[in-house]
Amino acid sequence: MVKEQDLKQLVMEILNEMSRGAEPSPTQPSTPPQGAQEAPSGQEGELPDLTQVDIRTQCLVPSPKDPAALMAMKAKTPARIGVWRAGPRYKTETLLRFRADHAAAQDAVFSEVSDEFLAKNDLQVVKTECADKDQFLTRPDLGRRFSPEATETIKRLVGSPPKVLVYISDGLSTTAVETNAIDTFKAMAQALDRQGIKLPKPFFVKYGRVPAMDVISQVTGAEVVCVLIGERPGLVTAESMSAYITYKGTVGMPEAKRTVVSNIHSGGTPAVEAGGYVAEIIKLMLEKRASGIDLKL
Template identity: 40%
Template sequence: MIDNTQLEQLVARVLAELKESGANVPAKSANGYSTLPAKEGDLVIDLPDPTEESMRRRIMVENPADAEGLRNLCAATTARLGVGRAGPRPKTAQALLFKADHGVTQDAIYGVVSEEVKDDLNLFTVTTRVADRGEYLLRPDLGRLLSDEAKKTIAEKCTKGPDVQICVGDGLSAAAIDNNLREIYPVLEQGLKSAGLTVGTPFFIENARVGIMNDVNTIIGARVLVILIGERPGLGIADAMSAYLGYDPQPGKTDADRDLLCMITTHGGTNPLEAGAYVVELIKRMIKHSASGVKLREAMGEDQ
């Protein structure tokens, strides 16, 4: 693997060769090679930002067999279509876009939810049994269990036996919470209170997995528990939130006992305001039928 010293030597050789060929190379400054301002005749190596919408949506297939069909297909999805190839490899612009989007996903996964966001909604913080973010990614099981200190804090601070308990977890995207929580939470709170339902004391769970719902409700005893949690980021959308809901979640219950609304984001998903209204309606159905997940579908089918 090339180290920094070797890389600098390589760059120096390339620039020296460019100078010999007659190119004007910008002088080296304290921060590296300066490109601003560029004088007439200077060599400026630059590319447009690959993450700009105009660049992201470009169709780069040369001479497509059905140009109109390809345009229609690309317009119908945010998936990476029509990216083109340079021989057996992706084109440079697409390779750079992929790396840029991958960087955004890493920021989302390893990011930390803003204290300001939590303070705005009066959320206190507890943790799971995960020691750090690295362990969180390797040990999902530990993210489904509260730490002993967390259990004690929840028991002391939270109202017991509410109709609905709302929790917030960072999950796999801190950006999902930072970008969407302020919008969806007031809709949930107001909608539930308008429906005559009591709402428990909200709080934030660091390094949380969805299954933490079961552990939390052994302490809270809510009829319905909701966790708003960051989704696994994708290459292009890294701030999507999910709302998982369960009727009386307890140890041993699984995804079959839960309901889910995913892709809550203003970037090509369900708007947080609309999502909040839908979640309130879903909670009302759960309480009416005393069920969630598969059992809720069965109960609703029997009523029809």
């Protein structure tokens, strides 16, 4: 049986060999296509961090017939195309990258938003009826509801009914929230301020699902409610956040009444740009008094 230490050493040798560039064989190009990125090399005794390589700039196909066309195609999508193979199997680097991205997705789902993030941004916490992360993942219905005590806390935090209310929730990716939420909120607040709309101080809903915003809309009397929430992560990124927005939302309302701006992350719509765009949508909602499919964007 192969020992774990021996297996780790073997993987390190393979990756270091790839990063140095092995002597080209008849099926391998001597130089990568122009603009292609090579795998990083790790420190002595450490595995290189494959997640630091943008797979859109990495050519893993030996001797492609049209390197320029391949790289142009890869540049347009983060999907795993042109990864090559060893017989019928993925090559080592591709498999390890898959496992690393899958691990990042799992971390985003199962981890908690840090106390440091909440304290740094002075976010008061209101929890849904979920007792813990496990219950949040297995009982979505509890992530849509608040206890009477939590409801009173929301009323106290918001105060008099605002025209627009924006809050933050963990959802299914704490990584997305910690990476994008504050920059998005600040851009929204600045853009709405120019329209004469002052946003109340945001708060944080722990273990929150999207429809929790309907409860908040009803108890606060806000005309427009927007939640910045982490989306279910995939293998492309674990940092994708969305903004869900409703006009006079109510509990039990159809999902079609929500407007959503998704893919807010560095590889999609950057946080600051998304904040400005969401602010424009909110302005239009207030003018048209509608959201979701009733709002023509």
